[in-house]
Amino acid sequence: MYWIKLLDKINPTLVKQYLYCPVIVWITSKLGVVEPVTDSMRLGREATKPPEGRGQVYVSTHRGAAVLDELVEEGKFRVIIERKAYRSHNASRYTAQAVTAYLIVSERIPGIRRARITVENRVLELELSEDLVRDVENIVKLVEEVVKSDKPPSTKPNPKKCTSCWYRKYCPHH
Secondary structure (H helix, E strand, O other): OOHHHHHOOEOHHHHHHHHHOHHHHHHHHHHOOOOOOOHHHHHHHHHOOOOOOOOOEEEEOOOEEEEEOEEEEEOOEEEEEEEEOOOOOOOHHHHHHHHHHHHHHOOOOOOEEEEEEEEOOEEEEEEOOHHHHHHHHHHHHHHHHHHHOOOOOOOOOOHHHHOOOHHHHHOOOO
């Protein structure tokens, strides 16, 4: 899909991965290694397709690239829609992913005031407040540092994550 285009730039998926493990971002950006699409990923894409007649929006700016599941108009403002098929143990990664999309696309698309994340049958409405945007902007800067660095980020391996991590065979910390 758009993944190849996204590898060259900062994108919401990199930010989500960084929050899971910063080393994955380094492996992806420096070694060009990308986890193959799994059956679960395929099912997730199918389950999160936008309604008939609507489609994803791809936006590329000098800062990065993002694929919005959907962008809708509500009154005078726009809302980013992010759909997830599966619940996460750490929903803050989904929030950071949606706000990163906002940081990237707001250069080209004005009037975005909220993001809506739907997970299964739950809906999380995010007001894109200065504090939230600033917090995610700081994370994006950390991701940019990892992408630019020739050395992998230091991290304390988490056995719960590492044992099931697809990137483990490429990890310099193992």
